[in-house]
Amino acid sequence: MRRLVNRGLQMLLLATSIILIVAGCSSEGKVDGKLNITTTTGMIADIAKEVGGPYVHVIALMGSGIDPHLYQVSQGDIRKLDNADIIFYNGLHLEGKMVNMFEKLEKKKTTVAVSSALDPSQLMKDEGQGEDAYDPHIWFDVKMWMSAVEVVKNTLIEKDNLNKLYYEQQAAAYLEKLTDLDHYIHQQVKLIPEQQRILVTAHDAFGYFGRAYGITVTGLQGMNTMAEFGSRDISTLRDFLVENQIKAVFVESSVSPKAMESVIDGARILKHDVSLGGELFSDAMGEEGTPEGTYIGMVKHNIDTLVNALR
Protein backbone atom coordinates (compact mmCIF):
# COMPACT_ATOMS: atom_id res chain seq x y z
CA MET A 1 0.00 0.00 0.00
CA ARG A 2 2.70 2.40 1.05
CA ARG A 3 4.70 1.52 -2.05
CA LEU A 4 1.67 2.29 -4.19
CA VAL A 5 1.26 5.71 -2.58
CA ASN A 6 4.96 6.40 -3.14
CA ARG A 7 4.65 5.33 -6.73
CA GLY A 8 1.60 7.55 -7.19
CA LEU A 9 3.51 10.44 -5.69
CA GLN A 10 6.47 9.78 -7.99
CA MET A 11 4.20 9.79 -11.05
CA LEU A 12 2.64 13.04 -9.89
CA LEU A 13 6.05 14.64 -9.42
CA LEU A 14 7.16 13.44 -12.86
CA ALA A 15 4.02 14.80 -14.50
CA THR A 16 4.45 18.13 -12.72
CA SER A 17 8.07 18.45 -13.80
CA ILE A 18 7.14 17.67 -17.42
CA ILE A 19 4.50 20.41 -17.31
CA LEU A 20 7.06 22.79 -15.84
CA ILE A 21 9.61 21.95 -18.53
CA VAL A 22 7.06 22.43 -21.31
CA ALA A 23 5.88 25.71 -19.81
CA GLY A 24 9.50 26.74 -19.41
CA CYS A 25 10.19 26.08 -23.10
CA SER A 26 7.25 28.13 -24.32
CA SER A 27 8.42 31.21 -22.45
CA GLU A 28 12.07 30.73 -23.33
CA GLY A 29 13.98 33.99 -23.44
CA LYS A 30 11.08 35.99 -22.05
CA VAL A 31 11.58 38.37 -19.17
CA ASP A 32 8.41 38.89 -17.11
CA GLY A 33 6.60 36.88 -19.76
CA LYS A 34 7.28 39.60 -22.33
CA LEU A 35 8.81 39.10 -25.75
CA ASN A 36 12.17 40.83 -26.04
CA ILE A 37 12.30 42.75 -29.31
CA THR A 38 15.38 44.51 -30.61
CA THR A 39 15.05 46.77 -33.65
CA THR A 40 17.52 48.86 -35.61
CA THR A 41 15.65 52.14 -36.21
CA GLY A 42 13.23 53.95 -33.92
CA MET A 43 10.51 53.86 -36.58
CA ILE A 44 10.47 50.06 -36.42
CA ALA A 45 10.57 50.11 -32.61
CA ASP A 46 7.52 52.36 -32.70
CA ILE A 47 5.54 49.75 -34.67
CA ALA A 48 6.59 46.99 -32.28
CA LYS A 49 5.49 49.07 -29.27
CA GLU A 50 2.16 49.97 -30.87
CA VAL A 51 1.32 46.41 -31.88
CA GLY A 52 2.89 44.56 -28.95
CA GLY A 53 1.73 46.81 -26.13
CA PRO A 54 2.22 45.24 -22.69
CA TYR A 55 3.38 41.90 -24.13
CA VAL A 56 6.66 43.15 -25.55
CA HIS A 57 9.80 44.84 -24.34
CA VAL A 58 11.29 46.88 -27.19
CA ILE A 59 14.81 48.25 -27.59
CA ALA A 60 15.93 50.32 -30.61
CA LEU A 61 19.67 50.28 -31.30
CA MET A 62 19.63 53.57 -33.19
CA GLY A 63 18.43 56.58 -31.25
CA SER A 64 17.58 60.11 -32.29
CA GLY A 65 19.98 61.70 -34.78
CA ILE A 66 21.67 58.42 -35.68
CA ASP A 67 22.44 57.67 -39.33
CA PRO A 68 21.60 54.01 -40.08
CA HIS A 69 23.67 53.92 -43.30
CA LEU A 70 26.87 54.41 -41.31
CA TYR A 71 25.88 52.67 -38.09
CA GLN A 72 28.23 50.06 -36.67
CA VAL A 73 27.22 47.84 -33.78
CA SER A 74 28.83 48.21 -30.38
CA GLN A 75 29.54 45.47 -27.85
CA GLY A 76 26.42 46.55 -25.98
CA ASP A 77 24.34 46.19 -29.15
CA ILE A 78 25.53 42.62 -29.63
CA ARG A 79 24.22 41.80 -26.16
CA LYS A 80 20.87 43.40 -27.01
CA LEU A 81 20.70 41.37 -30.21
CA ASP A 82 21.68 38.17 -28.39
CA ASN A 83 19.01 38.68 -25.74
CA ALA A 84 16.25 39.32 -28.26
CA ASP A 85 13.46 36.87 -29.04
CA ILE A 86 12.80 38.79 -32.25
CA ILE A 87 15.03 41.14 -34.23
CA PHE A 88 13.40 43.54 -36.68
CA TYR A 89 15.45 45.53 -39.17
CA ASN A 90 14.54 47.65 -42.18
CA GLY A 91 16.44 45.75 -44.87
CA LEU A 92 17.08 46.91 -48.48
CA HIS A 93 20.59 47.70 -47.23
CA LEU A 94 19.50 50.61 -45.05
CA GLU A 95 21.69 49.18 -42.30
CA GLY A 96 24.63 48.98 -44.71
CA LYS A 97 27.24 47.84 -42.19
CA MET A 98 25.05 45.25 -40.50
CA VAL A 99 23.98 43.13 -43.48
CA ASN A 100 26.39 40.22 -42.82
CA MET A 101 25.43 40.15 -39.18
CA PHE A 102 21.73 39.82 -39.98
CA GLU A 103 22.49 36.90 -42.29
CA LYS A 104 24.22 35.13 -39.40
CA LEU A 105 21.51 36.01 -36.88
CA GLU A 106 18.80 34.70 -39.22
CA LYS A 107 20.18 31.19 -38.71
CA LYS A 108 19.96 31.50 -34.92
CA LYS A 109 16.77 33.40 -34.19
CA THR A 110 13.71 35.15 -35.58
CA THR A 111 15.32 37.97 -37.58
CA VAL A 112 12.93 39.76 -39.90
CA ALA A 113 13.27 42.62 -42.38
CA VAL A 114 10.14 44.78 -42.14
CA SER A 115 10.48 45.56 -45.85
CA SER A 116 10.15 41.86 -46.71
CA ALA A 117 6.45 41.95 -47.65
CA LEU A 118 6.94 44.61 -50.33
CA ASP A 119 7.01 43.45 -53.92
CA PRO A 120 10.09 44.66 -55.87
CA SER A 121 7.68 46.30 -58.35
CA GLN A 122 6.64 48.72 -55.56
CA LEU A 123 10.23 49.67 -54.82
CA MET A 124 12.31 52.46 -56.37
CA LYS A 125 15.71 51.59 -57.74
CA ASP A 126 18.83 53.08 -56.22
CA GLU A 127 20.27 54.05 -59.61
CA GLY A 128 23.89 53.24 -60.24
CA GLN A 129 24.14 50.84 -57.31
CA GLY A 130 23.50 47.61 -59.23
CA GLU A 131 20.49 45.56 -60.35
CA ASP A 132 19.12 44.67 -56.93
CA ALA A 133 19.75 47.95 -55.19
CA TYR A 134 16.55 49.59 -54.01
CA ASP A 135 15.79 52.76 -52.13
CA PRO A 136 15.46 51.66 -48.48
CA HIS A 137 13.55 54.76 -47.21
CA ILE A 138 10.16 53.05 -47.36
CA TRP A 139 8.76 54.72 -44.21
CA PHE A 140 8.10 57.99 -46.07
CA ASP A 141 5.31 56.47 -48.13
CA VAL A 142 2.88 55.86 -45.29
CA LYS A 143 0.96 53.27 -47.34
CA MET A 144 4.16 51.28 -47.87
CA TRP A 145 5.06 51.54 -44.20
CA MET A 146 1.69 49.97 -43.41
CA SER A 147 3.03 46.75 -44.89
CA ALA A 148 5.81 46.88 -42.27
CA VAL A 149 3.08 46.93 -39.62
CA GLU A 150 1.64 43.74 -41.12
CA VAL A 151 5.07 42.08 -41.00
CA VAL A 152 5.53 42.97 -37.34
CA LYS A 153 2.01 41.81 -36.46
CA ASN A 154 2.43 38.46 -38.24
CA THR A 155 5.80 37.83 -36.59
CA LEU A 156 4.42 38.59 -33.13
CA ILE A 157 1.50 36.22 -33.72
CA GLU A 158 3.87 33.48 -34.91
CA LYS A 159 5.97 33.84 -31.77
CA ASP A 160 3.15 34.36 -29.30
CA ASN A 161 -0.10 32.91 -30.61
CA LEU A 162 -1.82 33.25 -27.22
CA ASN A 163 -2.08 37.01 -27.70
CA LYS A 164 -3.07 36.85 -31.36
CA LEU A 165 -6.32 38.75 -30.88
CA TYR A 166 -4.59 41.57 -29.03
CA TYR A 167 -1.92 41.96 -31.72
CA GLU A 168 -4.57 41.98 -34.44
CA GLN A 169 -6.64 44.65 -32.69
CA GLN A 170 -3.61 46.83 -31.96
CA ALA A 171 -2.33 46.55 -35.53
CA ALA A 172 -5.78 47.43 -36.92
CA ALA A 173 -5.99 50.51 -34.68
CA TYR A 174 -2.49 51.66 -35.66
CA LEU A 175 -3.18 51.08 -39.36
CA GLU A 176 -6.24 53.30 -39.04
CA LYS A 177 -4.08 56.08 -37.58
CA LEU A 178 -1.63 55.64 -40.45
CA THR A 179 -4.46 55.89 -42.99
CA ASP A 180 -5.42 59.22 -41.37
CA LEU A 181 -1.78 60.34 -41.53
CA ASP A 182 -1.64 59.48 -45.24
CA HIS A 183 -4.76 61.59 -45.87
CA TYR A 184 -3.32 64.44 -43.81
CA ILE A 185 -0.17 64.58 -45.97
CA HIS A 186 -2.21 64.62 -49.19
CA GLN A 187 -4.31 67.50 -47.81
CA GLN A 188 -1.29 69.50 -46.63
CA VAL A 189 0.60 69.15 -49.93
CA LYS A 190 -2.34 70.87 -51.67
CA LEU A 191 -1.49 74.03 -49.67
CA ILE A 192 1.85 74.37 -51.51
CA PRO A 193 1.59 76.03 -54.96
CA GLU A 194 2.23 73.38 -57.60
CA GLN A 195 5.46 74.90 -58.97
CA GLN A 196 6.84 75.13 -55.42
CA ARG A 197 6.38 71.44 -54.67
CA ILE A 198 10.11 70.77 -54.76
CA LEU A 199 11.94 69.31 -51.79
CA VAL A 200 15.69 69.93 -51.69
CA THR A 201 17.42 68.19 -48.86
CA ALA A 202 20.71 66.67 -47.69
CA HIS A 203 20.39 63.12 -48.99
CA ASP A 204 17.85 61.24 -51.09
CA ALA A 205 15.70 59.96 -48.25
CA PHE A 206 12.44 61.30 -49.64
CA GLY A 207 12.06 59.48 -52.96
CA TYR A 208 9.03 57.44 -51.86
CA PHE A 209 7.60 60.52 -50.15
CA GLY A 210 7.86 62.46 -53.41
CA ARG A 211 6.34 59.67 -55.47
CA ALA A 212 3.44 59.11 -53.07
CA TYR A 213 2.50 62.75 -52.50
CA GLY A 214 3.47 64.47 -55.75
CA ILE A 215 6.61 66.34 -54.74
CA THR A 216 9.80 66.60 -56.80
CA VAL A 217 12.73 65.55 -54.64
CA THR A 218 16.41 66.39 -55.01
CA GLY A 219 19.10 65.42 -52.56
CA LEU A 220 22.67 66.62 -52.34
CA GLN A 221 24.16 63.32 -51.45
CA GLY A 222 22.35 60.47 -53.13
CA MET A 223 20.55 57.72 -51.33
CA ASN A 224 23.38 56.55 -49.18
CA THR A 225 25.21 58.93 -46.87
CA MET A 226 28.34 56.80 -47.27
CA ALA A 227 28.75 58.19 -50.80
CA GLU A 228 31.10 61.13 -51.17
CA PHE A 229 29.95 64.41 -52.61
CA GLY A 230 32.11 67.18 -53.96
CA SER A 231 32.05 70.83 -54.90
CA ARG A 232 30.53 69.86 -58.27
CA ASP A 233 27.43 68.43 -56.54
CA ILE A 234 27.14 71.62 -54.52
CA SER A 235 27.31 73.86 -57.61
CA THR A 236 24.86 71.63 -59.55
CA LEU A 237 22.38 71.89 -56.72
CA ARG A 238 22.96 75.66 -56.42
CA ASP A 239 22.18 76.09 -60.14
CA PHE A 240 19.05 73.96 -59.73
CA LEU A 241 17.85 76.26 -56.94
CA VAL A 242 18.43 79.37 -59.02
CA GLU A 243 16.79 77.94 -62.16
CA ASN A 244 13.71 76.74 -60.32
CA GLN A 245 13.48 79.80 -58.06
CA ILE A 246 13.31 77.54 -55.03
CA LYS A 247 12.53 79.44 -51.82
CA ALA A 248 13.74 77.01 -49.20
CA VAL A 249 15.92 73.96 -48.68
CA PHE A 250 16.00 71.60 -45.75
CA VAL A 251 18.54 69.94 -43.50
CA GLU A 252 18.13 66.56 -41.86
CA SER A 253 18.50 65.64 -38.22
CA SER A 254 20.76 62.66 -38.96
CA VAL A 255 23.02 64.29 -41.59
CA SER A 256 25.50 67.17 -41.13
CA PRO A 257 24.04 70.51 -42.36
CA LYS A 258 27.42 71.88 -43.55
CA ALA A 259 27.09 71.04 -47.24
CA MET A 260 23.58 72.43 -47.47
CA GLU A 261 24.78 75.67 -45.89
CA SER A 262 27.39 76.06 -48.64
CA VAL A 263 24.67 75.52 -51.26
CA ILE A 264 22.65 78.37 -49.72
CA ASP A 265 25.74 80.62 -49.64
CA GLY A 266 26.44 79.74 -53.29
CA ALA A 267 22.92 80.70 -54.34
CA ARG A 268 23.17 84.02 -52.47
CA ILE A 269 26.31 84.91 -54.43
CA LEU A 270 24.19 84.42 -57.58
CA LYS A 271 21.63 86.81 -56.03
CA HIS A 272 19.08 84.11 -55.34
CA ASP A 273 17.91 84.14 -51.77
CA VAL A 274 17.22 80.69 -50.41
CA SER A 275 16.23 80.17 -46.83
CA LEU A 276 16.74 77.21 -44.62
CA GLY A 277 13.24 75.79 -44.41
CA GLY A 278 13.98 73.85 -41.27
CA GLU A 279 15.14 70.48 -40.10
CA LEU A 280 13.47 67.32 -41.33
CA PHE A 281 13.62 63.95 -39.65
CA SER A 282 14.80 61.57 -42.33
CA ASP A 283 16.48 58.38 -41.13
CA ALA A 284 15.90 58.80 -37.40
CA MET A 285 13.04 60.10 -35.27
CA GLY A 286 13.25 62.93 -32.74
CA GLU A 287 14.12 62.64 -29.05
CA GLU A 288 12.06 60.20 -27.04
CA GLY A 289 9.24 61.90 -25.18
CA THR A 290 8.83 64.68 -27.79
CA PRO A 291 6.06 64.59 -30.44
CA GLU A 292 8.71 63.90 -33.12
CA GLY A 293 9.92 60.92 -31.10
CA THR A 294 7.17 58.83 -32.70
CA TYR A 295 6.77 57.84 -36.33
CA ILE A 296 3.47 59.72 -36.74
CA GLY A 297 4.88 62.82 -35.02
CA MET A 298 8.01 62.74 -37.15
CA VAL A 299 6.08 62.53 -40.42
CA LYS A 300 3.69 65.30 -39.31
CA HIS A 301 6.63 67.50 -38.35
CA ASN A 302 8.15 66.99 -41.80
CA ILE A 303 5.03 67.82 -43.79
CA ASP A 304 4.20 70.82 -41.58
CA THR A 305 7.76 72.16 -41.90
CA LEU A 306 7.58 71.71 -45.66
CA VAL A 307 4.24 73.48 -46.01
CA ASN A 308 5.33 76.40 -43.78
CA ALA A 309 8.48 77.00 -45.83
CA LEU A 310 7.13 76.45 -49.35
CA ARG A 311 3.54 77.73 -49.38
Ligand SMILES: [Zn+2]
Ligand atom coordinates in the same frame (compact mmCIF):
# COMPACT_ATOMS: atom_id res chain seq x y z
ZN1 LIG B 1 19.01 57.53 -45.69
